[in-house]
Each structure stands twice: as C-alpha cells, then as structure tokens.
Amino acid sequence: MSNPDLAPLVHRLTEIAAATEQHGPGSTLSPADARELLQLCTAATNGPVHQYFSATNSNYVVRHRTLMQSMTLEWQERMVTCLQELDNAYTHLTMPKAFKVTAATEHTVGDLTDTQLPAAGVTVDWYAGETPPEDLDLTELGEWQAEHARATPVYYRTDELREIREIDEHTKVLLPLPDPVPAYDQGRTYLPPHIDDASPGEPGETDTGAGDGTGEAAEATEEEQCDALAQQLVEIGVPAKSWNTGSQCYAVYVQLNATDNLVMTPWPDWCWALERDNTQVYTGHWGTRDMRVVAGRVKALITGLGTIITD
Structure with a gap:
C-alpha cells in the first residue's frame, strides 16, 4: 500500500483496538489481527511524510517563518490547520519547550x-x-x-x-553559516514566492538561466556575486574576502576584531549577520542586489558598529 488514505487505516486500527479491549486486561490479538495491525501501521508510517523525507536520515523538517508568512493567505490557512491538527493529536506527549536551529x-x-x-x-x-x-x-x-x-x-x-x-x-x-533568509520581523518581512505555473519546456530544450529570452546575460552565480562585493569593499577600504562555506555556498567576510565578524550573503537579496565567536548575534536585510549600494551600506554599518564593538 503506497500513499494510503489514512482515514480508513485509523478507523480499522480503532476497531482492532476496541475488540482487544473487550476481552479485558491481558487479552492478545489473534494472529490474523496482529498481521493486519502490522500491515496497517507500516502503511501509515511509510506514507507521504516518509516519502517526502526521501532517503535522508533527518528527524525533523525545518521551514522558515519568513517564507511561510510570505505565502498566500489560503496556503497559510491550510498550513496552520495542519499544524494545529498535529499539535492536538499529541497533547498527551511531553514535548521539549524549545529547539535550537542553526543554518x-x-x-x-x-x-x-x-x-x-x-x-x-x-x-x-x-x-x-x-x-x-x-x-x-x-x-x-x-x-x-x-x-x-x-x-x-x-x-x-x-x-x-x-x-x-x-x-x-x-x-x-x-x-x-549565516542564515540567508532574513528574520520575520514580527510579521513584516515579505519575500515574494516564485510560484511557476508554466508548463515545462519541450523535450530537448535546455534552461540556460539566461533570463526571459530578451538576450540578457545569465545571472551571476553566488560565487561571482561574493567575489564582486568583496572587490568593491576592498576598493573602498574595507578588508573583505569571499569564502566558500561549503556545498557551493559563498559569503563575504569582514573581520572586525578577534571575536567579531560581519558576514554578507547574496540570497535572495543581500543580507548581513554579525557573528561573535562563530555564533550569530544579530542579522539584517538590505533588500537590494546593487553591489555599490551594498558596499556603501557595509561600510556605514561597520562605522556604526565601531561605537558598540571593542577589541
């Protein structure tokens, strides 16, 4: 059974459990019922959620609040309904008060x-x-x-x-590494979702990333963007460097002192994070991809931070 409708499974599980309880304490399932119960449980736990995680060993799924609050209201209503159903189904379990999530x-x-x-x-x-x-x-x-x-x-x-x-x-x-998605800012941050309803190209077509067919050049890669910003900063007197943070992810680093770094990332627009001892202590979002504007803001930010950060 793949992608089962869980409602019939839950109904049958309830019937088997009720039949067992009628026989009183210490009663056991018949071999036939035990086999069916095992099949039903396996079908439920091997359903769409398990398939969504694919072959990963992840025990959790993490999604940004900023991205969820940027989706349509209809989508948000469906999401909240599902989360509330999940919460209500497991009120009998003791849950941790908080989780630590780090990009x-x-x-x-x-x-x-x-x-x-x-x-x-x-x-x-x-x-x-x-x-x-x-x-x-x-x-x-x-x-x-x-x-x-x-x-x-x-x-x-x-x-x-x-x-x-x-x-x-x-x-x-x-x-x-710095979280490329800006903080939700009490519900004010909005990142337009790219929901593409267009049909895929015909067989043999290749998406070159060259834009909308107007002849514009392909968008710069993350590495190229970081290299360009680092160069812009160096030119205006800010000792910056572009760094590969792993898995083809890049960031621009400016060392402020022995413990503090300012880190910029280019997705989807330029964001920044202040790190102390490799731990984020504050983040921000400039909402622009203009290198010269970002370079100027980095320099102004460093000047401002100089009044609150000491070596």
Whole structure:
C-alpha cells in the first residue's frame, strides 16, 4: 500500500483496538489481527511524510517563518490547520519547550580545514593526549611533534549536551553559516514566492538561466556575486574576502576584531549577520542586489558598529 488514505487505516486500527479491549486486561490479538495491525501501521508510517523525507536520515523538517508568512493567505490557512491538527493529536506527549536551529552546511570531518574544524565544534589530537613541555624553542618543538605525532589524528566533538565524544574522519558534521533568509520581523518581512505555473519546456530544450529570452546575460552565480562585493569593499577600504562555506555556498567576510565578524550573503537579496565567536548575534536585510549600494551600506554599518564593538 503506497500513499494510503489514512482515514480508513485509523478507523480499522480503532476497531482492532476496541475488540482487544473487550476481552479485558491481558487479552492478545489473534494472529490474523496482529498481521493486519502490522500491515496497517507500516502503511501509515511509510506514507507521504516518509516519502517526502526521501532517503535522508533527518528527524525533523525545518521551514522558515519568513517564507511561510510570505505565502498566500489560503496556503497559510491550510498550513496552520495542519499544524494545529498535529499539535492536538499529541497533547498527551511531553514535548521539549524549545529547539535550537542553526543554518549550516554538512561536511565530512576529514574534508574540513584547520580553520573550519573548530567552527564545527571538532578538536584534533595528533599526540595521543600528550602536550609538549612549555620551555621548548621552535626547533625543539618541531622535533617533539615529529617524534610524538600519530600517523592519523583522533577527532573529538562536543555534542549538544556538552559531552566530548570521539568521532572518525568520515563523520558528518555541520559547519554554521549565516542564515540567508532574513528574520520575520514580527510579521513584516515579505519575500515574494516564485510560484511557476508554466508548463515545462519541450523535450530537448535546455534552461540556460539566461533570463526571459530578451538576450540578457545569465545571472551571476553566488560565487561571482561574493567575489564582486568583496572587490568593491576592498576598493573602498574595507578588508573583505569571499569564502566558500561549503556545498557551493559563498559569503563575504569582514573581520572586525578577534571575536567579531560581519558576514554578507547574496540570497535572495543581500543580507548581513554579525557573528561573535562563530555564533550569530544579530542579522539584517538590505533588500537590494546593487553591489555599490551594498558596499556603501557595509561600510556605514561597520562605522556604526565601531561605537558598540571593542577589541
């Protein structure tokens, strides 16, 4: 049974449960009913939601409030109705009061650079827990490291409960990055949804991304946009750099001091985030894709932040 109508399943499950209760405490299902119950449960849990998650191991689905409040009112009504139904169906369960959600890209530990490892919460031990004596000069330190270094390092990660666990180089970890979607701003932020009702092109046609057929050049890639903004900033005296945050995602970084960075991302319009120790503390959205305008606003923002950020 694929994509089953859940109403008949729930009705039959209720009938089987009621029949079992009529036989009193300690009663058991007949073999036939047990097989049917297993088939019904499997059909329900292997339904559209399971198929939506596809082959991923994700335990949650995360959607931006900003995007949902930007959809049509009819869509919002349907979404809220479904969420309320889900909440009402599980009021008997104890649920966490909150969840921590962070925008990130997924990486394999062994592929991360020395700079990215700490940002992903990973520490590296090359020396089996040993540390070199403090009084070594650079030559002696190099000799000590060559003598004590392992062929391969041991990786450790601090989990959400602050417990340190050993992991291997094939472990998947998350590297935080600025959320490209601006905050909902108490219901005021609106990002026009692109709902395309047009039929797909004829077989053999290729979407080149060249726009609407007017001969305009294809839109710049995210990497090209970040490179261009970084160059604009450097030209006006702001030491910026474009950085690949993973999975073909790019951002522009300006280091403000030892702990604070200003990060700009170009989707869908230019957004910015202030980070302290690789954690977002504030975000904003400029609502424009004009590089010169954004560069000017970055410089003005840095000037303003200078009054509240100290080295």
